[in-house]
Amino acid sequence: MRYAVLVTGPAGAGKSTFAKSFITHLAASKRTAHLVNLDPAADPASFEYEPTIDIKDLISLDDVMSELDYGPNGGVVYCFEYLMQNMDWLEEELGGYEDEYLIFDCPGQIELYTHHPFIPTLVQNLSRMGIRTCATYLIESQFMEDKYKFFSGVLSAMSAMVNLEISWINIMSKMDLVTSNSEDPSGGARNGLRKQKDIARYLDPDPLLIATTRGDKSTTINPRFHALNQAIVQLIEDHPLVSFLPLDLTSTDSLEYVVSHIDYTMQYGENEEPKEPHDLDEGDFQDLE
Ligand SMILES: Nc1nc2c(ncn2[C@@H]2O[C@H](COP(=O)(O)OP(=O)(O)OP(=O)(O)O)[C@@H](O)[C@H]2O)c(=O)[nH]1
């Protein structure tokens, strides 16, 4: 059985960093994993791990920009369209790997997730190839500094995950920027997210965070804004699809927790050989109940 983890999310959310840490972590546990770079704009110098499969071998963003006169964002979308039409290339590249994790580092153009059917098409093709797939969607902890920005992140996560029939794990990345605040007064503390309780209202989004009340400045500015917020509150209450796993890459436990959640979601190892006792830490699974 082969397993694919798609690492998706908006620009700069920490996707490539997470993909790297994920592979390093698996390697440390003597598990093999391969990096599949689907970001045609990724700088090769930044790869700590040479990707096993690289979209650049199929199509070059530089060529698309110089020959077809695309800008960088449109160029990435064009490259992805090209990939979708050339799935046989991916299939051939993926051919030889068995019983392994394939980590797909995806680009940060949000329209790839919200407007285009790229991810559903990719997922369909992976499942046709017999690869069990799950997707992660990262948003960064700084989104919690601004509740409107945060909820736009929640809505983009929702719009990316509906229509997909695969497991979907939302991750709040860069938690080191909010949890290390006791040491560094200029760090996360400045955003007022001092209490764990506050953070919990974001990880499991509490729509009341944006429920405006009468007398609130924003409602006096524009009543339509109030109505829109109420509608969003209602939407999130009716469809509580989105919650986030916190990820702090400075903590091995945090990374391990996220990885064990992904393993659990993918039912990793179900068909494999029994594990050595130390490979399977009971605590990992109790937390997930
Ligand atoms: N403090 C902190 N910074 C991080 C973390 N993860 C990533 N960063 C920083 O955030 C920036 C973006 O990280 P990337 O991993 O390149 O993000 P990305 O989502 O791959 O970005 P795009 O591919 O451009 O969409 C870099 O400067 C990273 O060093 C984290 O866990 N904590």
Ligand SMILES: [Mg+2]
């Ligand atoms: Mg990246």
